[in-house]
Amino acid sequence: MFKGICRETHNGNMVTKILKIPKFFTCIRNFSSENVLVEVNNKTNTAILRLSRPPVNGLNLEVLNEFESLLSQLEQQKVNGVIITSNKEGILTGGIDIAELQTIDQRRLKKYWTTFRDTFLKLYNTPLLTVAVINGHSPAGGCLFSTACDYRVMTRNYNIGGNETQLGLVAPIWFMDRVADLIGHRQAELAFTQGKLFSTDEAHKLGLIDEIVENTAEGLSKAQIIINSFANVPKKAREISKRFTRQQFLDKMIRDTDDDIRHFVNHIGSNETQKIIEQYMQKLKSKRF
Numbered sequence: 001m002f003k004g005i006c007r008e009t010h011n012g013n014m015v016t017k018i019l020k021i022p023k024f025f026t027c028i029r030n031f032s033s034e035n036v037l038v039e040v041n042n043k044t045n046t047a048i049l050r051l052s053r054p055p056v057n058g059l060n061l062e063v064l065n066e067f068e069s070l071l072s073q074l075e076q077q078k079v080n081g082v083i084i085t086s087n088k089e090g091i092l093t094g095g096i097d098i099a100e101l102q103t104i105d106q107r108r109l110k111k112y113w114t115t116f117r118d119t120f121l122k123l124y125n126t127p128l129l130t131v132a133v134i135n136g137h138s139p140a141g142g143c144l145f146s147t148a149c150d151y152r153v154m155t156r157n158y159n160i161g162g163n164e165t166q167l168g169l170v171a172p173i174w175f176m177d178r179v180a181d182l183i184g185h186r187q188a189e190l191a192f193t194q195g196k197l198f199s200t201d202e203a204h205k206l207g208l209i210d211e212i213v214e215n216t217a218e219g220l221s222k223a224q225i226i227i228n229s230f231a232n233v234p235k236k237a238r239e240i241s242k243r244f245t246r247q248q249f250l251d252k253m254i255r256d257t258d259d260d261i262r263h264f265v266n267h268i269g270s271n272e273t274q275k276i277i278e279q280y281m282q283k284l285k286s287k288r289f
């Protein structure tokens with residue numbers, strides 16, 4: 001028997017059911033956490049991870065910890081590929097849950113940023129094939145996490161990019177480096193100094209995403225096609241090639257760990273930045289953009 005979790009909405013309330021699924025008859029393995037739904041198709045051995053934290057899949061400490069732990073489990077299960085998407089069409093994630101930034105407690109900020117970096121590194125460094133199906137807006141932290149994947153498809157008419165500068169914040173240098181890897185240094189320079197959010201079409205033209213799809217279903221089947229296209233590639237050689245192409249970025253990010261965490265704590269923990277964050281939250285709540 002597999003134990004699975006099924007979440008359904010009844011009269012507007014989310015209900016969680018524990019399912020007992022006979023191993024023989026199911027084609028889905030299901031081991032969701034609180035904020036991340038996971039299903040593994042037994043036939044294709046591909047996992048779909050769906051961010052599921054209303055209202056905007058904000059990346060708080062719990063989501064990051066769950067995501068990292070689920071990826072570790074999927075590595076142990078040696079799945080053929082992982083597809084990362086949102087359970088809510090229209091928003092992949094609103095990025096960092098701003099509540100996590102509303103503190104001057106240095107220990108909390110340090111813990112959050114260490115977890116944020118570790119989760120990104122886990123995704124960036126996993127030997128598994130990863131495809132992001134960006135089925136909604138993906139500002140800041142959302143864009144960053146999708147850049148860690150091996151391939152990105154995105155549905156039309158949404159926005160993606162690093163908007164931190166627009167908010168009066170400074171994006172981490174490794175986010176800038178990663179975007180520069182994808183769209184080139186000049187375009188990254190323009191994008192981050194302006195805090196630019198790109199439309200799906202613009203992101204595609206620049207190479208920030210690889211393909212455009214019409215909806216989530218098409219995105220998921222496209223992601224499966226990408227994963228299948230690696231079926232005849234020797235696994236070990238692919239994994240080592242992935243590691244080699246990513247090694248330089250990784251080495252730099254790890255070498256700069258202490259500086260990066262110190263900058264984050266000083267930047268976010270300053271009274272000046274706290275005021276900016278507070279004003280931004282008020283704007284967000286009153287939708288004054």
Ligand SMILES: CCCCCCCC/C=C\C=C\CC(=O)SCCNC(=O)CCNC(=O)[C@H](O)C(C)(C)COP(=O)(O)OP(=O)(O)OC[C@H]1O[C@@H](n2cnc3c(N)ncnc32)[C@H](O)[C@@H]1OP(=O)(O)O
Nearest residue numbers: 055094095096097098137140141170172263264267284285
């Ligand atoms: C010296 C320098 C050193 C540098 C070191 C490194 C420093 C790194 C610093 C910062 C890094 C920041 C990265 C981030 O990720 S910051 C977060 C950026 N995200 C955003 O700006 C997104 C804001 N949200 C939106 O644009 C929209 O909400 C959207 C996601 C497009 C969804 O729109 P919509 O469907 O219309 O939903 P609402 O806007 O009505 O939102 C619903 C409720 O959710 C709240 N919300 C939205 N986003 C967030 C968020 N990121 N965190 C917390 N809460 C969020 C929103 O206020 C609504 O709440 P309520 O219903 O109570 O009004």
